[in-house]
Every structure is written in C-alpha cells, then in structure tokens.
Amino acid sequence: MNVGIIGSGTMGSGIAQVAATAGCKVNLYDTNQAALDKAKSSLNKILLRLIEKGRIDESEKSRIQGKISYVNNLKELSDSDLTIEAIVEELDIKKKVFSELETYVSNECIIASNTSSLSIASIASSLQKPERCIGIHFFNPAPLMKLVEVIPAIQTSQEILHKSIDTISDWKKVVAVAKDTPGFIVNRVARPFYGEALRIYEEGLADFATIDWSMKTLGGFKMGPFELMDFIGNDVNYTVTESVFKAFYYDPRYKPAFTQMRFAEAGYLGRKSGKGYYDY
Ligand SMILES: NC(=O)c1ccc[n+]([C@@H]2O[C@H](COP(=O)([O-])OP(=O)(O)OC[C@H]3O[C@@H](n4cnc5c(N)ncnc54)[C@H](O)[C@@H]3O)[C@@H](O)[C@H]2O)c1
Numbered sequence: 001m002n003v004g005i006i007g008s009g010t011m012g013s014g015i016a017q018v019a020a021t022a023g024c025k026v027n028l029y030d031t032n033q034a035a036l037d038k039a040k041s042s043l044n045k046i047l048l049r050l051i052e053k054g055r056i057d058e059s060e061k062s063r064i065q066g067k068i069s070y071v072n073n074l075k076e077l078s079d080s081d082l083t084i085e086a087i088v089e090e091l092d093i094k095k096k097v098f099s100e101l102e103t104y105v106s107n108e109c110i111i112a113s114n115t116s117s118l119s120i121a122s123i124a125s126s127l128q129k130p131e132r133c134i135g136i137h138f139f140n141p142a143p144l145m146k147l148v149e150v151i152p153a154i155q156t157s158q159e160i161l162h163k164s165i166d167t168i169s170d171w172k173k174v175v176a177v178a179k180d181t182p183g184f185i186v187n188r189v190a191r192p193f194y195g196e197a198l199r200i201y202e203e204g205l206a207d208f209a210t211i212d213w214s215m216k217t218l219g220g221f222k223m224g225p226f227e228l229m230d231f232i233g234n235d236v237n238y239t240v241t242e243s244v245f246k247a248f249y250y251d252p253r254y255k256p257a258f259t260q261m262r263f264a265e266a267g268y269l270g271r272k273s274g275k276g277y278y279d280y
Contacts, residue, residue: 001167004029004077004105006097007087008070010233010272011114013039014142015084017046020067021143022171027080029071036070043068046143078104082167084136086114089239094118095126102127110160112136116187116236117243120153120180130155134164137184138173140232148173149184182247183240191244191254194237197225198257208277226277229260230270234277238264 003019005012008030016028016039030036047061069076074097077083083101085094098111105111112134113123124133135151148168152161165175178184183191197211206214212224229237238260245254263269263276270276
C-alpha cells in the first residue's frame, strides 16, 4: 500500500514510522524543509534506540528507513492509496490542502485527517468526492500508542470506513470507531483533565509540579496534565481546546484557560521548544 502523509511534525513523522514499519511505502510531505530534515533525523535516532534495546536489528532499521521518502511537493503523493493529513489544526488551511490534494490522487484514494477536534464533515465538504474522507486519529507518540480513533463523517461511505478500519488494524493498532462530534472520545474526556488542572493552578491552590505529582502518585496517571500538555505542544493543545469549546456552543465545561493561551503565545510550547510548564 502507498501512503501519503501531509505534515512531518510530531504526529506525521510518527504515523510515517508506523506505516513504514507495517510495510507500506510512505511519502512524507511538508512545506517546511527543516521539519522534513528533523523528521528524518528523529527517525534515525528512534530506530538506533530500538536497536540498542534489542527490539530491531540493523536490517530492520534500513528496511523501515528505505520505505520513507521525504518530499516537498504535494504532487508526489499522487500514487497514494491512503493519505493522512497531520498539519496545523486550522479548518481553512486543512480544507485548502484537501481540495488541492484531490486533484492529484486517484478516485480510489482514501483522504483522511488526523485532526483532534475539527469536524470531519466540514473537512470532507472541501472534496469533490466527500464520501472518501474520514478521520483517522492517532495519539502521541503514534508508534507507541495502541489506540486509533476512526471517525466517519456523515458523508463517508461504508466501504471507506471498513477499508480504513482494516488498514489501521493491519498496522497493529486498536481501532475505536467514534462519532464525528467535537474531540471525538479521548479529546473530549481529556479537555476537562487539562482545564481543571489549569484552573487549580490559576486559583493558586497548587503549582504545576504538585498537580502533576498528585495525579501520578495518587491518581495513577502515567503523566500529569502539565507534563502531558508539554508533551503534546501548548500551541496544538490550546488550539484544540479553543476549537472544542466553540464547537460545543461555548459550553463552560470546555472553557480554555488564559495560562495556556499565554504559554502558546509566548512560544513556551513544551518539549518541542525546550520550554513549557517545565524546562527541557
Ligand atoms: N500533538 C499531538 O499530541 C496530537 C495528537 C493527535 C492529533 N494531533 C493533530 O495532528 C495534527 C498535527 O499536529 P502536530 O502536533 O503533529 O503538529 P506539528 O506542529 O508538530 O506539525 C505540523 C506540521 O505541519 C506542517 N504544515 C503546516 N501547514 C502545512 C501545509 N499547509 N502543508 C504541509 N505541511 C504543513 C508544519 O510545517 C509542521 O511540520 C493536528 O491536526 C493536531 O490536532 C496532534
């Protein structure tokens, strides 16, 4: 299977690794050459670490790397059977990329989005054949997280839904079919997890480290909310919060926090920028 991935950031590069490991030929596309270079060198480091841990050998590393081409022209995705978009969480930009992409790929190609919060119906409406559009939502880090939400829009055909489920299952992931509602399942549950932690901080009840410590030590979570937000990226996470809040008709349960907005505005994005709620 030929897979085209749009956006070589945190998610796109991880999804490329998953697809290549499963034996697919991958074209990983980004408009930013630095992002493509970073994706390539990060994959090299990740695979070297897997060799050190004895999980793969040199030949498996070469096989995976040989499956991925790093491309800076959307046309290079024309031979794709499946494309997965993982660019910035902005509806208008995604729609523009989708309608251009459709002019290059075959009529049979599945066009999927990894959006965390946007309406798949709305993204699908940018296509001439909206029935081929679907949400395929991986979690971060994509190679490690087992769950993938598959989200059919009201326009999505049953054939595309079943093909998508089969493909993602072949990639050794566990599929949850979710409805096309804001945040789907996991991000809807996760919004109040972050939001309430930010409110606890803003009310002066505890600092970031204490809140994280409580959730990990007492709550049994693997990561605390601030560690997790830094891991996701405060820009991406803030945009998703805002988008879910608006999409739920400004339900106060999903209200974003000023702290998170200021961190995103300041460029304190978390791990990827070296500074967030913690220093890296
Ligand atoms: N970060 C997470 O934990 C996470 C988890 C699940 C889903 N998502 C979703 O995945 C998507 C990507 O998130 P991310 O964290 O990987 O973002 P990111 O900022 O790490 O990467 C986005 C990449 O897209 C590229 N890009 C932007 N506009 C583009 C365009 N028009 N054409 C081609 N490339 C373009 C950027 O250069 C960048 O490399 C978003 O929709 C986000 O909501 C993110």
